[in-house]
Amino acid sequence: MPSTLSRRDFLKISGAAVGALVIGEFLPPWVAQAARSNGLLDASDSGYIPSMCEMCVWRCGLLAKVDAGRVVKLEGNPDHPHSNGKLCPRGQSGLMNTYDPDRVLTPLIRVGKRGQGLFRKASWEEALDLVTQNMLDIKQKYGPEAMLFSSTHNLSQVQFENLLNAYGSPNYGTQRSLCFNAMIVSNLTTYGMEEPNRKYDDLKYIILTGRNLMEAISTSETSALSQAIDRGVKVVTLDPRFTKTAAKSAEWLPIRPGTDLAFHLALINVIITEGLYNRNTVLNQTSGFDQLAAAVTQYTPEWAAPITEIPADTIRRIAHEFAAAAPYALAHNGWRTSNFVNSFQTERAIAILNALAGNWGVAMFPASGEESGVLGAPPQPAYPRVSAQRLDGVPWKYPFVPLKIGVFQELREAALSGTPYQAHGWFIARQNPAMSLPDRGRTLEAFAKMDFITTVDIIMNDTSWFSDVVLPESSYLERYDPLNIVGNKAFLRQPVIEPQGEARSALWIYKELGTRLGLGDFFQYSDEEDYLKQQLAPLGVSLDQVRQKGYVDLPGEGPDFTEPIWNTPSTKIELFSTTLDKGGFAAVPQWEEPLAPAPGQFYLLTGKVAQSTQFASQNNQLLNKYSDEPRLWMNVATAKSLGLSENDLVEVASTAGKIHIKLEATQAIRPDCVYLTPGYGHLSKGLTVAYGLGASDSDLHLTFTDPISGGQALSQTFVTVSKI
């Protein structure tokens, strides 16, 4: 039953909001004041404030140089294990993300038709009231399950989940099924954990399957890989493109897309048939070896060679080299290898390869949990019971996918189809499904089916462009977020400048919304600082203390390396997965023939560049300045045979849609593939820098979901290319 806002509450909220702005004009701003009292800023409001980057999911610790109340430079925080004092180009460009002239700084309410981009500025009260009204209407008419909630995982995710759980909707979408479901579920079924940590210090041999670490930069890991190569570690890269990682590798194998599975099965075949596996590990820590051995006898290098287009001798040699280097050998699980439906099997094979090498404790280690029992949290009543099925099919269609990960593209499909029931509203925070989900046309159709869409974003991204209410979040340099545990430290994100305009943090937005929805009991913190204080309470440190260094050391031992615990049904590393077996799926990795393009069609590859992050950063002028023009890669010989030349405008078409883009004739790609850097072709005219640049691969992508891991197979789209 929705509670009405008391007049006192209303005044308190609105008065505080207005008051804060007024006070800011007459007294020193509160951020600068706090930082000064911590000794971080001097009297002229200049100095360094530690916080955390948000330009990608690696979230490097940073030191923000502030000068007279403006951020003027960002440096890596040497104390943060993800940055070690360095920032990648996206991290360095972060202040342009905050100072982007296209920032949305007030709540916006749509006035024209969806997609016209006509909005009017509104106050927070009006905007929040409107959102509340619509969400309550939907809840009343159709049930809370008719409201979809999706967000790309970020530091305030715990409160986002809190909101949707308190509201009572089971429908939770994240970006993960577009990214790494294959890897997560393969590790869960093999090791009983989502993703082990990796250490490069002692390695001698690394096999990378995709995972373009030199361009999809995760600062500390990219650094570690580079240092390993520096020391003379041999890196073998499987990729249909000659990426910058391939360029740094000792050996590059231009493998046919979708066939990484055959390669890894053949490696396992050689290692098992020639007895090159680590007997100790296999004997004491694994289960199901015999079933695995029987299953892989057919997967010889000679069998794999014509499939992968890599010579059998090469495959055999790499197996020998890998085994010889073991346990100082790592088969990197990446995010999703070749991005095909069979990528789950590939990830399983990779996980097993590592087990056969016996590299646990040398290359692979337990990961630190995201939630630690060590931190406090605001008190929480029990969530309402949810009776409705999840629209994304978890777990009734996808029994192996964790609830927090979900199958996002299924959510979109269900929103379109209306089965098992029709969704009516969509709450999207820090996410751009209009660009990230495959088949943009279908996503826009799904939007059209919604009665109400609201977004939380810092800029008029494409999804905000199609929404009804835009709630402006403050940028990562302007806000607090819940503490983030990395290793044995809890890191703080704190504002380094006053939030511009009327932008507010997600913590504030979720609490405000939650309170208006009558869910105030689930948000028992008065403001961001209070939230953090509650998190810090068990540690006995003050927020001021944490603000100084930007982190707090956590008590307790780190994860135990000596006695590995496998959270699987057999408590061993499951080469034969009892979980998959029970589910009626192949319990050991097995070959699945991937789809292939028809004659005249090409594999459409996707990938990353170091100068952008997915679908959010293309408007950043600093990154734009140093970005390559987004063109379609095509092999030089192939282009010639089609009568195409460099910079020709071409039409690229799939059964989902078509785009027009300039051609880049290059040697760095297989003749049967084309490649497009994702993130361009924005529809939002509110992105004045990015609008009109390049074209979007989401217009072309077909939706294929792996039935086991729920991962979207983005590279299973085939296209034709023709001159315009």
Next chain:
Amino acid sequence: MTDIQHKTFLFDATRCIDCRACMVACSVENKIPMNKTRIWVAGVGLKGEFPALERASMVYHCMHCNEPDCLSACPVGAYSKRLDGPVIYDPKKCIGCRYCMNACPFGMPHFDYDKGLIDGAFIDKCSMCTQRIDVGLEPACMATCPTGALMFGERDELLKYAHDRLTAQPARYLNHVYGESENGGTSYLILSHVPFKELGLPELPSSPVKDISEAVMRLTLPSTLGVGAVLTGLAVGVHMVNQKKESGAKKADHSESSAQKTK
């Protein structure tokens, strides 16, 4: 002399992944306009034919030469070399003649072709982040390089490090430290896996390109005096000869007319 040491960069082309963090950092640190840059990537990029491929590129910024050619060439002396390494440009003296751009064998100085008289068109180039090194920080580009391709420190130490790398991993590098002696030695040393020409670096002798220009310049005064002496000598000589001829002719005239008179 003093204990001011000579600051130098070392770039290892085998480590560079062309991520361009250095370039973004420089743009931010030095407030460079969006249409300009003090640091850039040049090189053949992708080499070879599928699938035998290789990549080679280098991050360029001012080499802070030990014997700067820009310093020699600038007519108004707008360049100077600090004892601790950086080559500094002084916009107050600059007349915008762009001769330094010709002189620099690396093409480093950039000019404001888009600024009129009021905004002022000046040269821009890497300053070795003097505002940072003067407070004990490292240049912005190097400080953020995720792979350590860009290093910074004292010249002796970096030279030793570079040569140690060449000895320890001879298969990885071309056996040469570029900048050790090129152009009289630069404060930007380079290690590479491909010929330096493919990184866009010019082949230069160990004598700086300004040496011959300066040697010829030293001949100016002697030449002036020499040419002046020759021309003066010629003028005097010719004049004397002509005067003799004239007086000879006059005498002949005189004697003729006097002869005529006496007739």
Next chain:
Amino acid sequence: MKLEIRIHPRFHLKPLVVILLALMGLAFIIAMVRYAGGIGAISNLSNAYPWGFWVSFDLYTGIAISSGAFIITAVVYIFELEQFRPLVRPTLLTGLLGYIMEVIALLVDLGHPERIWHYFIYQNFTSFLLVIGLYVMAYAAIMLVEFAPAIFERLKWDKLSAFIRRFMKPLVILGAVISTLHQGALGALLLIQPAKLYPLWWTPLLPVLFFISAVAIGLAMILFESSLSSRYFKRGLEVHLLGKLARAIRFVLGLYLVVKFGQLAYAGDLGYLFTSGLMSVLFWAEILIGVVTPLVLFSIKRIRKNPNGLLIGSIILLLGMIMNRFDVSWFAIQHPDPLTYMPMFMSAVHYFPSLPEVLVSVGIFSAGLLAFGLAVKYLPVFETNEDQHDIVS
């Protein structure tokens, strides 16, 4: 082979004047745009090509063409060859106007023309550009003083005129010294680009080669001026005198060939002569047109005795030498290509002058032509018979 160039005498050519004035006006407007919007607003100069058409045309070609002045004054006042006196003033006027045009062009080409006086207070004496700047101002002043008597005569300030004429010889010697160094310095300006200027041109002997060719150009300019003056102003020199100049040119060109190919042989660069593609073509074109052909032509007595032959020969020499100036300052400067550059705006490594860029120089040149015409009209540029017998101390 008689060239008939008929042109209406005495500049009653209203249409031509109008055109020249229009070009001047256009150049002025373009210059204003340059001052408002920067050099890039009107030219295609870039970081890869900081110097282009303006330097090759206004500086190198302009100064080369003005070299007649120091040659003719040396011929008349040092070598006391009186027969050449009638050409002193028109050649001086050409030289003076050439230098003034170059200074005006500098006002457009320099990033900070308002700081041109920095040449006097901030002086770095390792820079040949400094000495060139000082030489230009010094020699322009000297030419002005040497030409001043023509103005003073017009103003009937005879005492002043006579005063200057007393010091003509030392002035001319000073001017000749400065000019020698100046013409050489223009070559020396390229010395700082040994890595960029193609080996067929770059040599430490560049200043010497430039001086030798400047003498040849100066002599050819005298031939050229005299021929034009005969046609338009009915005032010229007799053919046999011009023939003597043409003979002198032969020796100068011969010396140039010896020094040039000797230098190439000594440096071991003869191999580049035929193996350098476009560079070879440019080199041989300038040698054949600017040196060999005039040398051959002026070795033929018939041509030396023919006014049209002399004119054509001098034009061919001038064209070839202008080519050399353009080669040395622009065409033969190497630029790194092909390489990939990032950011992409660094990739602008090609240059061709834009139309406004060329029009600025054309307009300044038009101003020079107009000034020449005006001077000829109102000043005693072409001396009367009486002046020829003026006694000079």
